[in-house]
Amino acid sequence: FLPLGVIDIGSNSVRLVVFDEPARLPTPRFNEKVLCGLGRGLGETGMLDEEGMRQARIAIRRFVSLARLMQVAKLEVVATAAARDAGNGAEFIHALESENAIAIRILSGTEEAMYSAYGVLSGIPDAEGVMGDLGGGSLELVAIDKRKVADSVTLPLGPLRIGGIGGYNQIKAFIDARLADVPWLKRQQGKPLYAVGGGWRAIARVHMAQTKSPLHIIHQYTLPRDQALEFTRLLARQGRESVLRMEGVPRRRQDALPLAALVMRRLLRVLMPSEVIFSAQGLREGLAYGMLDEAIKAQDPLLAFCTHMAEREGRFAGHGPEHGAELDRFIAPLFERESAAMKRLRLAAALLADIAWRVHPDYRGEQALGLILHAPFGGITQNERALLGLAVFARYAGTVSDPVAAPAWQMLDTTQVDYALVIGLGLRLGQTLSGGVPGVLNECRLRFLNGNLVLELPPRCEALNGEAVQRRTEALAKALNRGWEVRVAKAG
Structure with a gap:
C-alpha cells in the first residue's frame, strides 16, 4: 500500500502525511499541517468554527492535489472529534467529499482511540x-498491553473544548469529573502513560529546552512521574505572557500549552504512572499499522528500519543486511555476558555499519552519528539511541571521546561508553578486513586465547592480513585490555 497518504482532519489541525518504506515503520516522505482550529468554540456553540472551516477547505484542496501528484497508492482521509461532535460536522465533511472527489471517514471515539x-x-x-x-x-485513553488494546474511552477534554469553561478551578473540576467517570483507569495505576498529541508533545519540547537535553527527539522521551507532576504543575499555572517568555514553546501551541499541561497533571494524579513516555507515533501511524498483516506487525521496528537503511545505503547493492548479519556474528565472541537488549543493539549497529561510506572520510563518523541520533526509529529509548549512534561513530572514527560525539556520550555511563567503543572497533576491524564485501567474514574468527585477542583467518584469506588489519586488531585489543595476535589457521 506504500506510498500511503493520510489526511487527518482534526479539531485543531489538518495534516497530510505521505508514508513510504519500510512497511513495518513507514517513514514520512512528506509531512505538512495547517492549524485551522475547526473545534474552536465547539464547547460553547456546538458548531465548527467558520474561519476554521474556510482554512480547512483550502488546506484539504492542496493536500489532495499533492497526494495525487505524488501518486500515492492509497489516500486515507479521516476526521476526528470536531467533525464527529459538531452539529454541522457531517454537512461540512460531505461538502469536502464533493469538492475534492474523495471519501472521508468520520472516526468514532472508539476508532480514534484504537x-x-x-x-x-x-x-x-x-x-x-x-x-x-x-x-x-x-482526549482518547486506551489500556494497552504488548500489541493488544483493551479498555478505551473518549473524553471532551481537548484544550479547544475546555478553554471556555471558566477559570482554572472550574476547568480542573470539569477534568476531574470526566476522569472520575472512567473506572478502569484505577486498574492501570503504576504503569507508564504513553503521551500522544501535539499539545503533550509540546510539553516534552519545553522540558528538553529547559533541561538543555543533548538530544531533541520526542519519541520515547521519558519523564519520571514526580518530574512530570512538578513540570505540568508549573506549566498549568502559566499565564499567556509567561508562556511567551518560556524557551522551547512552539509558537502555535502557546495558548493551549497550560491547558494541555493541566489535563496531563489531573490524569497523572489519577493514574500515578511510573513514568510518562512521549510517542512520536499516533493516529496517522496507527492507520498505517492497522493495514499491516500480522507477520509484518510482529517484526522488530528498530531492526526492520535498520535493515531498510542497510539495503538503501550499503556499498554493495542488495547485500547490506546480509553483510550486517555477518559483521554481527564476527564480533559476537567479544561479548561473553550480554543481555538480549544489548544483543539487539549490537545487531542494529552492525546493520548500520556502512551507512556513511559516501561521505568524505573525515566526516563519516559525524555523518553516521547524526543520522542515527535523528532517524525516525521505533522501539528504541533515548539512551539506546545514544549508545547505537556512539558505536557506529566509533566504527568510523576509531574513538568515542571526540567532542563531536558529545550529544551521545553525555547520555551514557562509563560502562555503556566502553561497550559502544568495543562494538565500534569490532565493526571497524570487520569492515577493514572484508572491504565491506559480503561472504568474507563468515570464514574469519575472533576469539580469546590465553588471555589474548586472536584474529584467525582461513588460508584463502591469508592475503587479507595487511598493516591496516593489524592496526585495527591492536586497537580493539587495547580497548579490551588484552594482548593480540593475527594468525592463519592450518589448512584442513
Missing part, C-alpha cells in the same frame, strides 16, 4: 500501560 493506540504500538511494541492522545477537541 488507531492512536496502534500508533504507539507501531513504535513501542512492548508498551504496557495507558495511551493518552490529547487532540484539540478530545
